[in-house]
Every structure is written in C-alpha cells, then in structure tokens.
Amino acid sequence: MFRLSGLVALSGLLALGYAGVGSGAAPDLGRSHDCDSGGALCTEVLDSIGYNGSYTGHDEPSLLFYSNVPGSGNQMTYLLRLPKDPPTLPAQDGSGGTFNFQLHPAFWVGxxxxxxxxxPNPGGSGVGAxxxxxxDSDANIYDSSNPNDAHFIGKHPGTAFMEMQFYPAGMGFYFTGSGSPTQWSSALNIDSLSTNANTGQLNNAACNAAAGEEYVNFAWITKSGVPVAPPSPLLATGATFTLTPDVLLYNPGDLLRVTLQDTAHGLKITITDLxxxxxxxxTASATNGFAQVLFDPAGTNCDPQTHNLTRDFHPMYATSSEHTRVPWAAHSYNVAFSDEIGHFEYCNRVHFEGGSCTRDGVGDLDNGLPAGAEDDIFCFDAAFNQSQGFVAIGGCAGxxxxxxxxxxxLVWPGTFTNVALDGAYHARPVQFTSPLFRDSQGESRNYSRVAFEADLPRIESNTNPLCQRHIANPADPNPGQGCVNPPKGADFYPIYTTGGDPQSCVWQLGGAHLPGTTNTFGGTSTAEYGQLLVLAYPIPGPAVTLRYNNFRNVLSLNPxxxxNE
Structure with a gap:
C-alpha cells in the first residue's frame, strides 16, 4: 500500500492560491492532435512530417525509468500533485505572474x-514480413543496426506510444487547458506512425488526409470509463475532444494516484483523486473504439468499414531499458515522465483569432533561421480570451x-532565490514520485535506474547556427556542431530536482531553488541532461540513419x- 503522509506533507510547497476567472468554451483539442499540421500534443518523430515538413517538433524534457525486472515495462503507479498557479495574474507586458498554461500545454507519463x-515495417518489406x-514481451526488442542481423531494427514489430496527458486550466487557446479556467483535465493518447521505414512508403493519400501520417487515438479519462465519443483517428469528431460532465476534472494542487496496467482487453489507466x-x-480497447488504421499504401480510399481496425492496445515490453525503444520516435524511451514546453509567446495583435501574430509581444526576438523567420502561429488576442472567460492576455501557441x-x-518555479517572490509570481511545480511496479511474485518494486533526456538536437533546426544532427545517411559536415543545451536563444531551461525527505522523495520540474530541494543534479540543464546521444533509425536500403536527436544522462541508480513499496 502507498504511504501518502509524506507527500501530503509537502503540500506546503504548493499552498499558493489559484487566480482563475469565469467559465469558457472548450478549446479545439482536435486541432492539437492533427500531427501533420503542427499539432502541439503529438509524439515527437525522428523527422518533420506533414505538408512541406510543417510539423517541426516539440520540446520534451524527460525523466526515464529503467529496470530489467519483468513487469517494469507494462504496469506502474505514480503519485502526482498537480501544480497551482501564482496569485499574481499574467500581464501583457510580461511583468505579471506566469501561469501553467504559459509553461506547458501538457505534461504526461508514457x-x-x-x-x-x-x-517501422507495416505490410512487410525487403527485410521480411x-x-x-x-x-508485454521483450521478444519485441529489435535494435541492431546491421540489416543482416536477425534483430535488425527495421524488423521491429509495429510500435505506438501512449501518453497519459494532463492539461492545465487557464486560457482558451485552441489546445491549451481543459476548457475550464479553474480545473485540470486528462486524456489517454496513443500516437502511431503510418510509414514503412524500410521502403519509405506512406499510407495512401486518402488515409493520410483522413487520419494523418502520425495518427492519434484520443479519449478523456471519464468517471464511467466510457469514451465521450469515438477515440479512433478515422471516426473521431469534434465531440471526441469536447468535455462532458462525465470527464474527470481536478483542482490545482490535488494529489492523484495514476495507475497504468495491462488487462485482457488493453492498457487500462485509472486515476484516483486522493x-x-x-x-x-x-481502457484502450476495441470495445471502447480504439483502432489502428490499415496500412494500405496502394489503396485509393480509407473507408472506415475496411480501414478502421478496432483493436486492444497492449503495452509492448516486459521491462524498461535503453533497448526498449519506439523505433520511429525522436526520444529513446519506454517508461517516462515528460513535460511539453515551448508553446507560448506573447502577442499584441493577431491577423485573426487562431492565425498569425502581426505585432510581436515582449521578448519575441525572431532570432531564428532564416533571418527574421516568424514562429508566431495559432495566436489569440487578449480580448478574445477574456470574452471566453479566460485570462486576458494575448499569445501564440506554435x-x-x-x-x-x-x-x-526565468519564470519557472524555483528560478528566484527569494522564496516569497518566487511564490508570488511563479506557479508551483508539478511533483511526482518515482513509479512503482509489481514483479512476477506480486511484490512492489522500485525502478533501479533513471535517466534525464532532452530532445533539443531534434528541434534546433532553425537556430543560428543550426544543429548539425545527422551523423550518417545522410551526414552533416560537422555532426554535433550547433547542438547545444541550453538552446540558442534561451535564458533558461528547466531541470528535474528532488525534494522532500528520505521517506517521501518526490521529483519536481523547474529551477534549482525550490524549497526543500535535496538534489539539483548539477544545477544546470547542461550538467543534468548530459551528452549527445547517437540513435539508429531504419531507412530504405535496408540501412540505418544515425542521428543526434537527444541529450541523455543515465544514472547508475534511482536517487x-x-x-511506499
């Protein structure tokens, strides 16, 4: 049984009040999951996808959990405390407080x-069927770079990535927030990639138009366990992304128990608001309408009668290690916690609601490549947000x-050394325990190692200078040059620290000065996230391309x- 008293005692770190206003319409979360058109809540792919590579990527500082004990890869439980916003409202000139929706549209466990x-190999290819x-089996591990090896990565069984996402309250952006200015929400997302990496083939044009190259199953966590509308990428409607009274909502500061476990009919996620x-x-089950999209590259249609394959989605691996990858994803992991950052900039005037910014807000320098390039899209002005009952500031979510x-x-929790000032202007951090899993004997176990990982090289493609992340097939002139942490242009990059005491250790994300911090892991993002990581991905040939997509630092233990085990 979990011993909760220690984490509950840490609530003093999260005691600041929430400054919400009014009530508003639900945001268009469906747009956020259109991965081929820049959707903000999609799993990071090794390369840009969509029309002219329009999906450029997301910044996901992550904490990975490793164990070689069977059971660690397919069922686990976290305790997680949702952060509160500061008492000081945000201001258009940047002089006010910083709310959670400005830091992250979501964070998740994956x-x-x-x-x-x-x-990588739907439908088969020259490497085999x-x-x-x-x-729930490590028989799925195929990570050799040798095309002649029986475990060549191009032969890897088809893989998707599940993100159990939590959405902050506070503003009516098209994807940001739960639709409530005062409460959080959560949803089970499963991202798949409809591409054969060994041939370079995509699914047919009709399926790409209907579901996207990266397609998503989406379902709110509900009190009844029944989706509010079809979660399938081919059958989802606006109702799929619309809140109903059955959707479970949470107050800022609430302590949640989040349990992931496989069942006979797919992965089940249970959240208890303690x-x-x-x-x-x-449950990601066929009964609940979760579905795969038939890979049919020679086809001419994407009729749901034939191409919407309802399935139970099960965890892939028995364990979690450097070898349990999603072979098409930018990140290297299986079991992980990740934040999703890099999606808010102030904007003082918009072309139209949801369009581009025509008058840059404070701090927007446009220092990327090509010179003067604008990244201010999906923008809304202050008047519109206020009319929807949300915080009255204008900004962009691209x-x-x-x-x-x-x-x-320097607006994250714990970035000011003055604790009172930090609490007045900065949100409280998300806090969570290391997950526990059960072994084959039913005993509760800790993960034995952790790693810090940031996918900055994958998304430093417009910095000046840009990151030369291609090592082989293709190769950049100077692989690794321009790949830096923190990224060019950033004044700060958030880090994971530990807090609490030996009986109630928690992870937290922000700066190095949070009250009760016990370990900062070097105190900077450069020290924490470590060195460039080489990853191999299958490509036509068959062959592999070698990339720097991440910085990663693997610790020899779980600190x-x-x-509570």
Missing amino acids: LAVCDDQSS NIPCQP TSGESGFM TDFDFDGVPYK CLNE
Missing part, C-alpha cells in the same frame, strides 16, 4: 504499446523554434526511491 499497422507484436475522492479510468518564448525565461 509507455510504448503495440500497433501492427505502425512503423511484418512481425506481429507480442504484448484530494477530492473522485476517480476515473479508460512551436517556438528560436527559443525566446515564456518557457525559456529518489519510492518508499
């Missing part, structure tokens, strides 16, 4: 899952490719053991 229609995924006493769940937006300033 897990690799099976999808036989997903990359598509190998069906065996749920503060309010409410709970909800969702990918901040020159790293000069709010998430790259924040969960003593």
Whole structure:
C-alpha cells in the first residue's frame, strides 16, 4: 500500500492560491492532435512530417525509468500533485505572474504499446514480413543496426506510444487547458506512425488526409470509463475532444494516484483523486473504439468499414531499458515522465483569432533561421480570451523554434532565490514520485535506474547556427556542431530536482531553488541532461540513419526511491 503522509506533507510547497476567472468554451483539442499540421500534443518523430515538413517538433524534457525486472515495462503507479498557479495574474507586458498554461500545454507519463499497422515495417518489406507484436514481451526488442542481423531494427514489430496527458486550466487557446479556467483535465493518447521505414512508403493519400501520417487515438479519462465519443483517428469528431460532465476534472494542487496496467482487453489507466475522492479510468480497447488504421499504401480510399481496425492496445515490453525503444520516435524511451514546453509567446495583435501574430509581444526576438523567420502561429488576442472567460492576455501557441518564448525565461518555479517572490509570481511545480511496479511474485518494486533526456538536437533546426544532427545517411559536415543545451536563444531551461525527505522523495520540474530541494543534479540543464546521444533509425536500403536527436544522462541508480513499496 502507498504511504501518502509524506507527500501530503509537502503540500506546503504548493499552498499558493489559484487566480482563475469565469467559465469558457472548450478549446479545439482536435486541432492539437492533427500531427501533420503542427499539432502541439503529438509524439515527437525522428523527422518533420506533414505538408512541406510543417510539423517541426516539440520540446520534451524527460525523466526515464529503467529496470530489467519483468513487469517494469507494462504496469506502474505514480503519485502526482498537480501544480497551482501564482496569485499574481499574467500581464501583457510580461511583468505579471506566469501561469501553467504559459509553461506547458501538457505534461504526461508514457509507455510504448503495440500497433501492427505502425512503423517501422507495416505490410512487410525487403527485410521480411511484418512481425506481429507480442504484448508485454521483450521478444519485441529489435535494435541492431546491421540489416543482416536477425534483430535488425527495421524488423521491429509495429510500435505506438501512449501518453497519459494532463492539461492545465487557464486560457482558451485552441489546445491549451481543459476548457475550464479553474480545473485540470486528462486524456489517454496513443500516437502511431503510418510509414514503412524500410521502403519509405506512406499510407495512401486518402488515409493520410483522413487520419494523418502520425495518427492519434484520443479519449478523456471519464468517471464511467466510457469514451465521450469515438477515440479512433478515422471516426473521431469534434465531440471526441469536447468535455462532458462525465470527464474527470481536478483542482490545482490535488494529489492523484495514476495507475497504468495491462488487462485482457488493453492498457487500462485509472486515476484516483486522493484530494477530492473522485476517480476515473479508460481502457484502450476495441470495445471502447480504439483502432489502428490499415496500412494500405496502394489503396485509393480509407473507408472506415475496411480501414478502421478496432483493436486492444497492449503495452509492448516486459521491462524498461535503453533497448526498449519506439523505433520511429525522436526520444529513446519506454517508461517516462515528460513535460511539453515551448508553446507560448506573447502577442499584441493577431491577423485573426487562431492565425498569425502581426505585432510581436515582449521578448519575441525572431532570432531564428532564416533571418527574421516568424514562429508566431495559432495566436489569440487578449480580448478574445477574456470574452471566453479566460485570462486576458494575448499569445501564440506554435512551436517556438528560436527559443525566446515564456518557457525559456526565468519564470519557472524555483528560478528566484527569494522564496516569497518566487511564490508570488511563479506557479508551483508539478511533483511526482518515482513509479512503482509489481514483479512476477506480486511484490512492489522500485525502478533501479533513471535517466534525464532532452530532445533539443531534434528541434534546433532553425537556430543560428543550426544543429548539425545527422551523423550518417545522410551526414552533416560537422555532426554535433550547433547542438547545444541550453538552446540558442534561451535564458533558461528547466531541470528535474528532488525534494522532500528520505521517506517521501518526490521529483519536481523547474529551477534549482525550490524549497526543500535535496538534489539539483548539477544545477544546470547542461550538467543534468548530459551528452549527445547517437540513435539508429531504419531507412530504405535496408540501412540505418544515425542521428543526434537527444541529450541523455543515465544514472547508475534511482536517487529518489519510492518508499511506499
């Protein structure tokens, strides 16, 4: 049983009040999951996808959990405290407080899952027939770079990535927030890639138009466990992304128990709000309408009658290590916590609501490449947001490719040494325990190692100078040059620290000066996230391309053991 008293005692760190206003309309979360058109809440792919590579990427500082004990790769439980916003409202000139929606449109806990229609080898290729995924099994590990090896990465069973996402309250951006200015929400997302990496083939044009190259199953966590509308990428409607009274909502500061476990009919996520006493769940099952999109590159249609394959989505691996990858994703991991940052910049005037910014806000320097390039898209002005009952500031939610937006300033929790001032202007940090899993004997176990990982090289493609991340097939002139942490343009990059005491250790994200901090892991992002990481990805040939997509620092132990085991 979890011993909660230690983490509950840390609530003093999160005691600041929430400054919400009014009530507003639900944002268009569907737009945020249109991955081929710059959707902000999609799994990061090794390369840009969509029309002219329009999906450029997301900044995801992550904490990875490793264990070689079976069970660690397919079921785990976290305790997580949702952050509160500061008492000082944001101001258009940047002089006010910084709310959670300005730092991150979402954070999530993740897990690799099976999808036989997903990359790297749907439909088969010259490396052989598509190998069906065996749920909850390390038999799915194929990570050799040698095309002649029986475990060549191009033969890897089809893989998707599940992100259990949490959305902050506070503003009516098209994707940011739960639709409530005062409460958080959460949803189960499963991202798949409809590409054969060994041939370079995409799905047919009709399926790409209907579901996208990277397609997403989406379902709110509900009190009944029933989706509010179809989660399938081919059958989802606006109702899929619209809140109903059945959707589980949370107050800022609430303590949640988040349990991920495989069942006979797919991955089940159960969230219990230990503060309010409410709970909800969702199972990624065929019965609930979760589906794969038939990989049919020679086809001429994407009729749901034939191409919407309802399936139970199961965890892919038995364990979690450097070898349990999603072979098409920029990141290297299976079990992880990640933030999603780099999606808010102030804007003083918009072309139209949801369009581009015509008068840059404070701090927007446009220092990326090409010279003067604008990254201010998906923008809304202050009057519109106020009319929807949200915070009355204008801003943009596109990918901040020159790293000069709010998430790259000294506005994170713990960035001021003056604790009172930090609490007045900065949100409280998200706090969470290391997850626990159960071994084959039913015993509760800690993960034995952790790693810090940031996918900055993947998204430093417009910095000046840009990151030369291609090592081989293709190769840049000077691989690694221009790949830096913190990124060019940023005044700050958030780090993970530990807090609490030996009986109630928690992870937290922000700066190095949070009250009760016990370890800062070097105190800077440069020290924490470590060196450039080489990853291999299958490409036509068959062959592999070698990339620097991440900085990664693997620790030999878990410095924040969960003593509730």
